[in-house]
Amino acid sequence: MDNTITQLVYLVSAWLFVSGIKQLSSPATARSGNARASMAMLLAIVVTLVSNEILDWTTVVAAVVAGAVIGGALARYIQMTAMPQLVAVFNGFGGGASAAVAAAEFMRAGGAGPSLGVGVGVTIVLSTLIGAVTFSGSLIAFGKLQGVVTGKPVTFPLQKTFNALLFLLVLVAGASLAHVGVAGGVAPLFGMGGLEISGPFFLALVVGALILGVLLVIPIGGADMPVVVSLLNSYSGIAAATTGFVLNNYILIIAGSLVGAAGLILTQLMCKAMNRSLGNVAFGAFGTDGPAAKARTGERPVRDADAEQVAMVLAYAGSVAVVPGYGLAVAQAQHELKKVCDLLEERGVTVRFGVHPVAGRMPGHMNVLLAEADVSYDKLLDLDDINAEFDTTDVVLIVGANDVVNPAARDPDSVIAGMPILDVDKARTVIVMKRSLSPGFAGIDNDLFYMDRTLMFFGDAKDQMSELVREVREA
């Protein structure tokens, strides 16, 4: 096919991607936006297959079918509660694909050499580096979310020094391959022409980048995962864009940069919601340091309540605000919670949900969880909206959340100082459903639990919610 026609079809595809992603940012149009973006992808794939000379159709078709079957099955049959891990895995594959393409281009060019040109050399190296970091980093994120790898920050002595040295090593290997900088000046001495010489350098680059991906994610704790997942999302886009530089392909660059920008915006939103810089999230190993869980826990008296008492308080309230947290997802109690809310609404109680941006393990985690339980999205209020209403709310029901409702954030000396929180302590009564008094991820005690107006409702969220369903019916 004529190259001009191919490029024009890519242009249509690019327009569909941009408008599709725009539609994805509004609830009413999101679904058609997603459909539009998938049309854009299909269009780009078809025109690529038609306009390029495909020597081996069998391999190409077999690979596409295999990928489609695996991806489709995962998307169709995975439990909604496993969504964070699934997003992480898909993301890793996107990065892996970019790295594989760059590596294949490197092999095809017969290794590094002046014939490669500086531009292509640099972009092959960047694409491989970012793609490989995204791949291994996403797999570690998957492991943490799935519980295969510990959710606690994993640190070792001189970790940052080691990471910096490793990064330097990767850069030197990359610069030698791309014939740039000081290392690039050394490369010709090795006669960096054929694969047999530059191959080991490339291997060092790949292995180094893979290890780097692991080491960058492993010191980041579970509750910081929303930031990590969106940052890796951004990386996978940038990796695809750099691959576009390697192959001189506009649509790869456009689609890749869109994803890169989207991921970066989400990352900034998440950081802002925790009042922490990206650097602090990435290198702070948050969750271990700070004045960790002192033995204050248990020394102060709390008001303990059973299901019957809690049901009474809820059933005779005028308005209830529910604050869900990661504990709700762990206990998978969203359906039982919805039943309780339905019963309350039948009794004429106004029920709304207050969702903190970083509650859960990925951006928007609570929204997905509650949508699965059939909660209408207009009942889900974000931070500012719900905070304006706590003054006039009778009862706040906190299910499995801790740090995002900790008033300590208002104390300038606290480790979570300045983090925007849900001001639940302004409500008339606060009910905290939790397994125990143990501190949240930040490792600090929560004064909210010891307030006079607070009732502690201990136990597994799912069991306690089922209990509540019965009690509210009888109330």
Next chain:
Amino acid sequence: MGEFLILLYIFVLATMAGREVISKVPPTLHTPLMSGANAISGIAIIGALVVTGSADELWVKALGTAGIVMATINVVGGFMVTDRMLQMFRKR
């Protein structure tokens, strides 16, 4: 270098377009936007198709094929799971 500059222009402008287009996302859509964008990052499939289609060496073809499989999982799985999620987001 001329060609490279054009690519750089496209990269910078597309990034800016992305920032403008998605500047305000309601929290309800954080996950679908992320997973939809994630599916788009599977655009690497285009590269994998080009490389694999024209490959005559074993290693190049192997890497390209691996790229196709991974990118297709990302694309198909990503768009499908996003749709499944958005189906659940309803106002009642």
